[in-house]
Amino acid sequence: MGGRSKPMELILGKKFKLAVWELIIPTMREGEVAAFTCDVKHTALYPLVSQSLRNISAGKDPLEGQRHCCGIAQIHSHHSLGHCDLDKLQANPQPLVFTLELLEVLVPGSFRLDIWAMTDEEKLKVVPQIHEEGNALYKKGNTKEAAEKYHNAIACLKNLQMKERPGDEGWISLDQMITPLLLNYCQCQLIQGQYYEVLEHCSSLIFKYEDNVKAYFKRAKAHAAVWNEAEARADFAKVVEMDPSLGPSVAKELRAMEERIRAKEKEEKGRFKTLFSYDGNAPATATTG
Structure with a gap:
């Protein structure tokens, strides 16, 4: 997405909004591609995560549009996320299949945070x-x-x-x-x-x-x-x-x-x-x- 696209970086232990990813990624090997089916109780915050990732890809502040309430509050709000597909998913959460590829694992201190x-x-x-x-x-x-x-x-x-x-x-x-x-x-x-x-x-x-x-x-x-x-x-x-x-x-x-x-x-x-x-x-x- 966008001109700034690059592989996503997930920093474990930083309380990522989509907590299930912090559970499934440690089960993968470097270079592995795997699909994970996740129940609605694990995917409710995905629209907000996807909005942040799209903002990052577009060179915007990842928290744009998310400053005034927590994630749970936003699920129950009626504010648009700026993307029709995410608005629909937020209004009607669904089980999701995440296909992930683990490109590289870096130890703390060996990289600069975004x-x-x-x-x-x-x-x-x-x-x-x-x-x-x-x-x-x-x-x-x-x-x-x-x-x-x-x-x-x-x-x-x-x-x-x-x-x-x-x-x-x-x-x-x-x-x-x-x-x-x-x-x-x-x-x-x-x-x-x-x-x-x-x-x-x-x-x-x-x-x-x-x-x-x-x-x-x-x-x-x-x-x-x-x-x-x-x-x-x-x-x-x-x-x-x-x-x-x-x-x-x-x-x-x-x-x-x-x-x-x-x-x-x-x-x-x-x-x-x-x-x-x-x-x-x-x-x-x-x-x-």
Whole structure:
């Protein structure tokens, strides 16, 4: 399902919602494929589990839509899970057959937990590690992989930030940790040509932190890339105003933008000239009504 599909990881002892899986998987051998028929009393929470797995596959928060009540309460609620098949199964639970393949067994401490499975303390501890991994990938020119690392680190912090009141000390502290990660992510997206995403993120940063020169610089480059000349010039001017030492870098970017604009105008003039050129040797035609 989705672009982020990968084998599911089940961490035993973490009180997985579908408790029966924690009972049946230890009976399997590595590499084995087995089918297990489970009674309704063991499958009632499967719709919620499936919803979480689909969210993970789509790159969303696995708990999206499940924040305000426990699993048992949700079984008896009338809220849609966002999928017709799961809504039907939730309204009318059925015995289910689970076909599972055990790909690999890892001992504790030999792997990194997925973000959704981490405690708050584990998330906060892993962020600097992921940040460094992203930096190392960026230095090697692997911007796509680096962006993924920065995205994961931001997701950790955003998850923690959701538990704080906006504007409180804890929320601000987390937001200040998110900012450099988001700027690094935007740098990767600039290189990959995702200019409108850069505009969106940098504008949100500038809205909160008006003195963030890096956000202005990246937004200026994104504006220049999508032919927003006036906006680019305004942002570049703001960069020089805030940090005069960046004047040479800004001048270089402005020259590059102006050269691109001249090349574009020349190309457009040539296209229109061809479109409206008149060939005197061409036979005349007339249409009568």
